[in-house]
Amino acid sequence: ISGDYDETTAPLNESLGYFTRHHPTLKSIANNVQVLKLRKKIISGSYLPQVRGFAQLHYGRPGIDFFENQWSVYFQGGINISMKVFDWNNLKKDRSKVDASIQQLSHQRSDILKDVKKKLEQLFTGLQSLDNQLLLAKKLTAAAGEDAQLKEDLYQENQSANIDYLTALLTRERYQSMQQELIFQSRLVKLNINTIIGKGIEQ
Secondary structure: OOOOOOOOOOOHHHHHHHHHHHOHHHHHHHHHHHHHHHHHHHHHHHOOOEEEEEEEEEEEOOOOOOOOOOOEEEEEEEEEEEOOOOOHHHHHHHHHHHHHHHHHHHHHHHHHHHHHHHHHHHHHHHHHHHHHHHHHHHHHHHHHHHHHHHHHHHHHOOOOOHHHHHHHHHHHHHHHHHHHHHHHHHHHHHHHHHHHHOOOOOO
16 A cells, blocks of 8 residues: 555545435436336236227129129228226236335335444444544644654753653654554555545445
8 A cells, every 4th residue: 555545535425415316226226217117108008998990902892792702802891999908906006016126125225324324323423533642643743753852952961851852752652653543544444435426446
């Protein structure tokens, strides 16, 4: 990992929105819901009256007089109307099955979003805590650096013992180490956030 590596994250709502728009499972659920809605329309249409037309062209002896010797061209046409009369309860049952499947997918989507939102809220709370600790560590590091510089000046002027200067250096290094550790932990949390929402996987 390069020294200048950093992990960036968007705010909570934006991260949750990214997850909602891009997660494959949620996309699959949305597609399945659309398919079920189309199926519901098809089911409803299958119970509506079905109208069919027909047309025929004949050459022969039309009419009821079989002994008529005159042949001619004649046309027959009509409309057939059919509908399901005794299956109305099946329509309600079939539509209810589709509605139940849509509701099940909606609950599944809602559960996924609730779970991810809860995890993201916990991670962002932890990230905020790390940011506060990092800010404090930077202040402590700066103060320890000033103290170390002061002790060094006093030591150079023979006004302070060597042990005081070394103690100040050790304190500054300890705060610097604490600061680096907090930065590392912050990057890990950001990485977890981006991993959960699926951001950066294509990279």
